[in-house]
Amino acid sequence: MNEIVRDHPHTGYRLAEQKAARYLASLQGQMESRAYVAALTADIHEWKKTHLPPFSGLSLQSLWKKKPDTKDYYRYIRWLNYTGKLDNYLDRSVSYIYMRDLGKALDSLDTQERIKRAVADLNRYLLKSARSGEGEEPDFMNLAGVYRWAQKEGIEAAVIWVFAKLRSVAAHIPEGMNAEHAQRKLIKIIVGVILHVIEELDGNVAPAERSRRLDEAVRLGYSYGLTYPFVDDLLDSQILTAQEKVQYSELIRSALLTGAVPELGGWTGENMELIAYIHSELSEAFTYIKQQQRPENQQLFFEQSLVFFEAQDIDRVKVLTRTDYTNEELYIPVILKSSSSRLIARSVTSAPEDEGFEERTFFFGLYNQLADDFADMTQDMMDGAVTPYTYYLKYHKQRPDLMNPFELYWAVISHLLHHVYHSGAKAREVILDRAINGLRRYKERVGADKYKETMGIFAAGNPEFNRLIQTMVRKAEEVDFFDKLLRDQMIEHLKKDAGEQQEFFDTFTNVRKLINSELPFTKPQGLPAMKEQLMEAANYSLEGDGKRVRPILTWVMGVKEYGLAAEAIVPLLRSLEYMHTASLIFDDLPSQDNASTRRGRVTLHQLHNSAVAELTGLYLIQRAIGEQASLDRFRAETVLALIRYSARKAEEMCMGQAMDLDAKGKILTLEQLNAVCFYKTGVAFEACLVMPAMLAEVSETEINVLKRIAYHMGIAFQIKDDLLDVEGDTSILGKPVGNDAVNNNSNFVSILGQEGASKEMWEHYCKAAEALREIPRNITFLKHLMNYVVNRER
Template identity: 60%
Template sequence: MNEELLRNANTSYRLAEQRATDYFRLLNVEVRQKNFVSTLTKDIQVWKHNHIHHRSVFSLFTRGKEKSNSKGYYSYIQWLKYTGKLDNYLDRSISYIFLRDLGKKLNAPDTQKKIKSVVESLKDHLNHSDATEQGFNMAGLYRMAQKERVESAVIWVSEKLKIVSSSIPEEMDAEQAQRKLIKIIVGVLMHVVEEMDEDVSPEERRQKLDEAIRLGYSYGLTYPFIDDLLDSTVLSREEKKQYSDLIRSTLITKSVPPIGKWEGKNIDLIEYIHAELQEAFEYIKSHQKAETSKSFFEESYVFFHSQEVDRVKDLSNSTYSNEEIYVPIILKSSSSRLIARSVLSVSENESFDNRTFLYGIYNQLADDFADMFDDMNVGAVTPYTYYMKYHDKRSDLINPFELYWAVIANLIHNVYQSDEKTCEVILDRAINGLKRSKERLGTKKYKEVMALFTSQMPEFNSLIQKMVQKADDVDFFDKLLRDHMISNLRKDRQEREDFSHTIKTVRSELNNVLMIQIKDPDPLLKSVVNEAANLSLKGDAKRLRPVVAWAMGVNAYELNQSAIMPLLKSLEYMHTASLIFDDLPSQDNASIRRGCPTLHQVYNIATAELTGLFLTQKAIEEQASLDQFDAKTVLKLIQYSAQKTEEMCNGQAMDLNSKGKPLTIEQLNLMCFYKTGIGFEASLVMPAILAKAEEFEIDALKKFAYHAGIAFQIKDDLLDVEGNKELLGKSVGKDAENNNSTFVSILGQESSRKEMWEHYCNAIETLQKVPRNTVFLKHLMNYIVNRDY
């Protein structure tokens, strides 16, 4: 490594370290003299008048009952509306974000105006009738992206997030990694919006937001793939050393070095992470302005090095000085927020930088307090874990809880000049943090913690605990969102696992019963058609249509599994027949299907045609054997099935006649629905017919199938261009070879993705009209748009 570059980096760190040391010494004096106690006691005495309300016994009883039932995101928002607390709740929440994330002074008129605007916009969203339904799912997010015309960026980042989530080792927390990434992206977006002029053109706004999403992801990726990875037990000590040296070299030389010879078992993981981080690094670097690039790399190096200094500390070492404990924390907590701004190449702002530098440790101490027992369990050195272990052996150690309140007093009165709104918001946050800790730890353990950390300020602690017990209206929207997001991510992961398990289980059961038995052993009557049918059924098929029918029949309509087995078999027979016809030389002339040679290649065209016809009749035979349902219902189902077969034939004819002809999107949608959507429709509607569902419900299922089928076909078109032959089990590029009109040939890849996501959103929104358990269908849509084959 270039020695001069290394010296420059170390000089930048020493300067930042000296600044942090000066700040720590100032705080140290405050703690030693306990000046913050009298100052904050006065503040809290004023503050409590807005947060402790005397009520009648009846009102306390009813209010408590209402709130205890309102811990979920949706119900809590409704409770806030009902009690008239929503405006104040949003105001303090948005004010806190402007203070913490954007480094703003709350008493500035321009800031007050912007806070009011954001509050009104958010309140309008929360008051909207479908806000609680869409929430923060992909459909709701995509709809918001459409309004800002940043769909491509949202599609890109959603695909990236899914890959990252699936690549996180089991020893790490995938949900927390996703949450952190999303939080960073949102934080960068907020900075962009804040810096944007009101008269910016729509196109410039779109471009800035698009870049912010990609920059936010690129910067946010460092949290799971650098910070969390190095904190985890995934890498060996030698691998951590190699990896840290690689990151350090990147920040000093401003160029990502190759991995080189990797000494360790995690080479596959490191190769993936290296590729992702290199792409992210190059994107950030390409968007840096010359005048801000130097500060960006300096802040990044300070952030990384301070983390490294902190990371190598050993809890068994009893000799760390107070400065060794706190200075790296001041550096990393302030640098992380300064980078979020510098990554955008925003012009330097000394006032912002100073406030952000002084503010960082406040949040870090609050986070470390919340995580102290988890940190203790893994032997991590934080101000709280170190004090817990050595407070009775070393009288010189600073009490981190006292330092926390000293920081608060300094922020309120020295950094923000005793601004009333700032005092309100910061104290709201502090008391809320203690309330959450008490709830999480339980009263007994919480009291033990407080006894340890407040032994030298009993009167002040008594006041604080009174506020923790009695003060109200101190909760925050970002905390509600955090809990809601983690809950949703975990729920979503469990649902995905259930979805995959259902597909695997039902597919296995179907594979055991699909093979067609040859009834007559007479060799003269033994037909090659039977063998060909079984050969085509043996392929590596997804069995998606019968699996969907099973999920609807068993999970949604509670039909008996054995009773609907003939229906499931009929759907797979019919689908397999359609594939045999589709692969014929007179149609798509495919050579591979389901990872095997197509039927006309193995036998001949005539045998393939007869086998397709044979399977359609087997499908009807299976439907006619649904003997646990009344005859009228079965007849209705067979009639519906015949109509759908007609429509599928018409769709295929439209496809064949369109070769080489330009089609409109409307024509393409219609053709794709007849070719693909009808198969999904049958899988949904046929169980509904057997369950004698209402017509409005069947209509909603048909609409869902329409959009699901087209989305499926668009994904097929994209995979034909971008897919992997080994994963697909068939050749790629066949559409272009056959001169087929596809979404990709008409719209191009990017617009095709947007069209696919539009149908995805329409399908998801339609599910709200189906009064059944539709979780499987939600994840079916996620599978359709995210599949690799």
């Protein structure tokens, strides 16, 4: 039948391929006899009784017409609840996940009870979030929401770890690959593995064991999911050369056959840096999965992974210009990769299998893959990718022997309903809901004309059956699914987030350039020598590679959020950076932290002496006060109030530094440390938020919220500094690491340890993010600044 079966050296793959060939032959027989059509027609007539609106039912039809766009996530959830559709919507959605991801039989009483509990929990969560989250992305799509879940489950360390890993992966996805698609699939796999583990846990599991298992699930999910962007997507892309693809495939194949990752060794090619990163990450992931596997499960994991990889590899090298692929060559790899991907997710967790799990998963995979390939058909055709659909589209007229993948899809559905799920009513409900929803989504995406043209090609052989299907596509109600809503939301969120992030960095870069151009002091003719020396020393300190976070934040809040004229607040920007630079000069002195470098340069007291440094700091403070006094486009009372506020904040910063110096050699409590670092760092953040708000004369309520944001963001910033002092890279930081330990400084790491300090940082991040939601406008810059604060490398 096919050469691959005879020639492939691995027994496990040969056996899997033979099983797939038998399945395909069975389906082909059903298609040729049309036996599935009558059975499926009867199924659809039974199914439609609960899905077509009553002939005279104007009330339901009018409600349907008012259905909000699913892009309006919260409004859509509320609409489902208002119309009484939410429970059924969640029930079919959760049931589908239990079938697809967990391989469950829906006629099991235990499964039905689990689905019922999951629906009730999800219902409560969605309604609570829909009431409180208008205008916000769902909690599970933002860092604070996910971290709060991690705290509840006691797995903060794993989630902090995976945050960093996902950020690293996103930074290394090369141009030419779909970043949002890659990230979505990786996150989906992580969630899938977590679901497998949660399904195995019950109420009798001790909290500590539950936390351990979920911690492991997060890490296993990432480790397995990493193969999607950095194996499948990378090899499918045009990033690697043909020779590099061969080298890379051999590395992966060797790892799966031997159970050990080969060294990169003599890799050659222009993508060496990318491959070195991927090799390091995949090696770590491979080792972690292997360590977590029970010895008796390791062989199964490697065999399933090899089947998946080989099927993908065989499919990958197909070209749409070749005219002689057989049905076996087109479909067997699809059957193998679609079933083995789910089997791997199960074996990764070493979970015990339910009776019939492997068979259900094997047969279900093709149904899912054919649905996905149909949805992606237009893009696949543009890309020249070979799938059963694209190949049939191109060659069906000259190759009458080709199996029609659309007809095969319905034959698979019939096989699932009657031979796998034993004509169960719930399975019929869920599978047909999904099939009709898939066609409807495709029609909405490509338009009615293109859809009609497509159906004319794929459904011409069964006109009567097709008329029934198309009636259902036009008229059937309640066939949409929560996971599709989440998929659309996640893609939209990732695209939006990427755009906002780019805008954040563009704003940061552009405003930083503006501020840098405004900071230096110009020396007029005839300047006294000593004043000239102070100006030169001040300019030296200002010219360092400072981040300018504080004045940038003030510019964004003042200009973008409050509508102040950009040129009117330039004096305020100067004053903030002058005050901040002065504080750094004092902080670096031998009598204080005794730092040798700052902002990538020798500190001022090292370049000159302590006296010059002290006088320069005082000079900058006085110039800062003068700049504030020159804010002449605002009411005098407002400017006077701002100067008084600024003076108080300067006093508090001095107190914070004094508290820090007094703490040397002492072990502080967490409360004391929070106070020290707020007065040292948080006060400056507060000023950057509050001072433009004062100029804009916003309400006291909003100012109080800004103060809370600043408090938590300032402490998070300081904790990150403490972590970087232990973990950072001197060449990136621009200052030595380990200073706090040398100076015997008490900090978050010394008190809480690195893991404890990381948890404390994310706690303050969450509190800042939660406070931000209280402000009656969407300040995306602040959201991304908070992300920058906890994720920065300097």
